[in-house]
Amino acid sequence: MSKLESVITEDLSDHTNGDSVSVPLVAIRPGHDLTFLLGSFGASCVLLFATPSSPLAQPRNAFFGQLIGATVGCIVRIIFDYIHEQFIAATLSVAISILIMQLTNTLHAPGGATALTMIMTKTTYPWYGFQYVLMPTLSGTVILIIVALIINNLSSKRHYPVTWW
Secondary structure: OOHHHHHOEEEEEOOOOOOEEEEEOOOOOOOOOOOOOOOHHHHHHHHHHHOOOOHHHOHHHHHHHHHHHHHHHHHHHHHHHOOOOHHHHHHHHHHHHHHHHHHOOOOOOHHHHHHHHHHHOOOOOHHHHHHHHHHHHHHHHHHHHHHHHHHHOOOOOOOOOOOOO
């Protein structure tokens, strides 16, 4: 059994006769680095579902805030990957993301966490991490916005979004 297979399987022991069976927990082909969740999605959920009328929770802010954070994080990682200064890269990626979000009026606090995640994500090649801008960042954010549209509009007391643009 390969190292990857041992990480993604669970050993279930049959306590009656001592036999054990490996059960796959995740279906990932060896050699593929797939991430489908970002920690910043939890913070986005708090904004989108607990405070849907907040300016930070509006679809424009959620989408572009995450896009800015992911893109800036990837670019800063490429620049600083060659000098191996992760601390400076992490600080700059969050600061630059906040600055751009402020200038474009698309502030979404989890976007800063996304920028940090892009710095912390290790990839084979520095430019390879741009896949994370599309998957999971933008695809996950679009799904969150769609679910927020459905859930927040089920009640007549809540209306989401307050503004689209």
